[in-house]
Amino acid sequence: MTTSTPVPVAKRVPTERIHHGDTVIDEYAWLAGKEDPETIAYLTAENAFTEARTAHLAGLRETLFTETRQRTQETDLSVPTRKGGYWYYTRTVEGQQYGVQCRRAVRDGETEPPVSPDGAPLDGEEVLLDGNLLAEGHDFFSLGAFDVSPDARWLAYSTDFSGDERFTLRVKDLTTGEVLADEVPDTFYGTAWSADASTLFYVTVDEAWRPYRVWRHTIGTPAADDVIVYEEADERFWVGVELTRSEKFVVIDAHSKITSEVRVIPAGNPTGEPAVVAPRRQGVEYSVEHHGHRFLILHNDGAEDFALAYTSADAPGDWVPLIEHSPGTRLEAVDAFANHLVVSLRSNGLTGLRVLTIGSTDAYDIEFPEPIHSVGLDSNPEYQTTEVRFRYTSLITPDSVYDYDLVTREMKLRKRKPVRPGPDGREFNPDDYQQHRDWAVADDGTRVPISLVCRADTPRDGSAPCVLYGYGSYEASMDPWFSIARLSLLDRGVIFAVAHVRGGGELGRRWYDEGKLLAKKNTFTDFVASARHLVKAGWTTADRLVARGGSAGGLLMGAVANLAPDAFTGIVAQVPFVDALNSILDPSLPLTVTEWEEWGNPLDDPEVYEYMKSYTPYENVQPVNYPAILAVTSLNDTRVLYHEPAKWIARLRAVAPQGDYLLKTEMGAGHGGPSGRYDAWKEEAFVNAWTLDRFGLA
Known part of the structure; x- marks a missing residue:
């Protein structure tokens, strides 16, 4: 097909690259000049x-x-997730680009998540953030952090209006609706609250966009007063921060492509020094999940497809095996609840979920109907629960949300993404x-x-x-x-x-x-x-x-x-x-x-x-x-x-x-x-x- 618009021709500006005795001419290196x-x-x-x-x-x-x-139900509402005294969910509205983050108080005797078949707001809804309002006047909008404090009073959230993944972090008082003066520019993904919600941990990047510092911010104080909690000097490593589901520990994870090192801070003592769970060893990857008096350790030390172990949370030391390595079954994550563990894994090219009951040798894999599928845990913020939520889909099955009873082994479909005519x-x-x-x-x-x-x-x-x-x-x-x-x-x-x-x-x-x-x-x-x-x-x-x-x-x-x-x-x-x-x-x-x-x-x-x-x-x-x-x-x-x-x-x-x-x-x-x-x-x-x-x- 012809067009009157001429084919763009990039000028050639020879730039020389010499490495290991090899000389290469790069004629188009000038295109890296973004400001040119x-x-x-x-x-x-x-x-x-x-x-x-x-x-x-x-x-x-x-x-x-x-x-x-036409095929998308534009006005819709996600399955509400319970955390403490609230149901949290996201709504979308026909004609609006972005989601609306909401919550509604749990009512007396209410155990089932509320339903809105037509996607209308739930009765008693509280709007926490409206992405459409935040995005006004901007061609791009992305929400980074969205983290409600343990006492449900504060919301830490961050926004990016250019797409470069450098976010401005803010704190909103959910009781008054006021956005505090606490504003931190150039943050990365990942936040964690202290147990008393007085302190917020967050991450910043270096000049190469590598997340390398974890900071501590006290609510109501200027960002200039924030304290560096951890800085990763090795440029191969990046850092992240999160609060355990039990809300007992702030976890700082330093990870390269093949090596990791985890530090923890008691959430009840946010000014405490981070303690190393296990010193880094080249080639050994591990992650930590808190469970009672122990840390669960998912690792690849002598276990190519990973194994699960535990160590004392009070004095981390030797790793005691819990699930031995099984070649061909890749253990990818472990989620701890009061009386159960759920292990995310993959075998024969398919994802799966394995349930372990505490105090029992009982362990089983949840069965799924289709020979080709994808399954993974959804948001499960409650530690004291006997029910977990997961997402399921396949190439022909729309995204589906299930709640699974860990005791009765009953599976309940909460919602399947509507596909309209x-x-x-x-x-x-x-x-x-x-x-x-x-x-x-x-x-x-x-x-x-x-x-x-x-x-x-x-x-x-x-x-x-x-x-x-x-x-x-x-x-x-x-x-x-x-x-x-x-x-x-x-x-x-x-x-x-x-x-x-x-x-x-x-x-x-x-x-x-x-x-x-x-x-x-x-x-x-x-x-x-x-x-x-x-x-x-x-x-x-x-x-x-x-x-x-x-x-x-x-x-x-x-x-x-x-x-x-x-x-x-x-x-x-x-x-x-x-x-x-x-x-x-x-x-x-x-x-x-x-x-x-x-x-x-x-x-x-x-x-x-x-x-x-x-x-x-x-x-x-x-x-x-x-x-x-x-x-x-x-x-x-x-x-x-x-x-x-x-x-x-x-x-x-x-x-x-x-x-x-x-x-x-x-x-x-x-x-x-x-x-x-x-x-x-x-x-x-x-x-x-x-x-x-x-x-x-x-």
């Missing part, structure tokens, strides 16, 4: 070009957006769709799981178009999830598949280890093997296959574009980490030093340098026929800086000019893209319209 008017002008020109090249899809974009909106007026019926688990075989013989969803009547003759999604880093698992917006693709005959490639955590810690550092290329070859398998198995053909991934999954997209350009008709790379080598070579950039245990340190290790250089997408652009590429980024992203995809697209145009490359930059957003729900739906409609166009379905 030429950079902004170039990004603006790219946006104009992308808009012109996709102008013919405007109607389809609006249709897809409308379909998502689509444009044809038909009710959503899960039976109209099918989910499948398939397996590809990688180059080294490893079997790679693939999850697929499609309409039940989708043919298996290769004629169906397919979107193949992947990530494969940081042990992050792409567990099955339901999407209303995806229905618009499925109902047009598109298959949606997820390649659970190495580097993720779907099959345990080894699955992660085999896709990182000097084994990173397994992530890329696994994805290509998955694409080839879908064709061989009759699901689709290469000219009907679009790949999609974001962030580290965007690195995957760039790598497979170089590795197997013939395997795809299109590639969607969202906030893509495509200039990985240059970024990991620069310790001044956000997150770089903390990432060396994920990718390796190319500054000090020539082998790592050569290995990364051999796969980094930006370094390996070749004069070949690439599939069409859509790169989406955000100007204020602090995790993957906008200039990575900008440089990548510029080099693609220069080296392989025959290709179809588009760059779309959100000029007022961060890593997660647009913040409002309607804006997010429009962004998804943009990507899906481009994808359908590649399939000839526009």
Whole structure:
């Protein structure tokens, strides 16, 4: 398709990079100048070009957006969660971008959460925060902290209006509605209250955006008087802070990619010195959960897939085994309640929940009906309870909230996300769709799981178009999830598949280890093997296959574009980490030093340098026929800086000019893209319209 808008041409300004005797010329390094008017002008020109090249899809974009909106119950109310004397919940209102955070007092004899089928406010509702009011006058809005004090009087909350994940922390008096003068700029995620609600702990970042300090703030005093409680000097480590469910301890967690160290402060003595639970040992990860007179320790000391132990809370020492290591069953978290423990785990590529009863050898896994699913604990703030709440979903089952009785083992569905009739007026019926688990075989013989969803009547003759999604880093698992917006693709005959490639955590810690550092290329070859398998198995053909991934999954997209350009008709790379080598070579950039245990340190290790250089997408652009590429980024992203995809697209145009490359930059957003729900739906409609166009379905 032709357009009168000229293709943007990035000027070339040769910049030299020399490492380990290797000299590299980077012609587009100037695009890292965020404050440079030429950079902004170039990004603006790219946006104009992308808009012109996709102008013919405007109607389809609006249709897809409308379909998502039609199927969504816009005025809705989450299942209220009980904490102390209140039910806490979030409401959404038709036409409003953001949620409204609310609570309502628990009434005499009330044991069941109140219900509002039409999403209307509950009788007696108290509005704690209205995101729509906070967002007024801003193009972007994100809520960081939302933490009610143990006595239910104070609310600590933080806001970000640019997308750079630096928040301003404030405290609201919930008895008067007054926002106190206590205001702390440039904070990060994570807060914790003292037992008497007089003290608030919070986290700040260093110049490289690494959360490294925990502070103590006394309510009613200036932020200038705040005290540093803990500072992490090792640049590989980041810190977090939280209050245990028992509300007995403030936990300060220092964690690198492969090592951790936890400190605790009694919540009743907030000025006390943090005490180390177990000194850090390189390669040993552990987390702490308080339970009675002991700390529960989830760890990997001699336990690749983690084991559960405990130690004294009064004098932490040796770890006493509670759940022994079982290879292939990855223990991911433990939640402690007065008389029960719930362990979150994964086995055979699926998530699960295991219940242990205190004072008994009784332990069992909760059973779920679908062979492909995703389950995880929801908010469970009460320590003295025999009931836990979890979320459940699959590729064909909308997000569902269950309450589970730990004594009777009864499961009660509290709410399933409504899916309203689509444009044809038909009710959503899960039976109209099918989910499948398939397996590809990688180059080294490893079997790679693939999850697929499609309409039940989708043919298996290769004629169906397919979107193949992947990530494969940081042990992050792409567990099955339901999407209303995806229905618009499925109902047009598109298959949606997820390649659970190495580097993720779907099959345990080894699955992660085999896709990182000097084994990173397994992530890329696994994805290509998955694409080839879908064709061989009759699901689709290469000219009907679009790949999609974001962030580290965007690195995957760039790598497979170089590795197997013939395997795809299109590639969607969202906030893509495509200039990985240059970024990991620069310790001044956000997150770089903390990432060396994920990718390796190319500054000090020539082998790592050569290995990364051999796969980094930006370094390996070749004069070949690439599939069409859509790169989406955000100007204020602090995790993957906008200039990575900008440089990548510029080099693609220069080296392989025959290709179809588009760059779309959100000029007022961060890593997660647009913040409002309607804006997010429009962004998804943009990507899906481009994808359908590649399939000839526009």
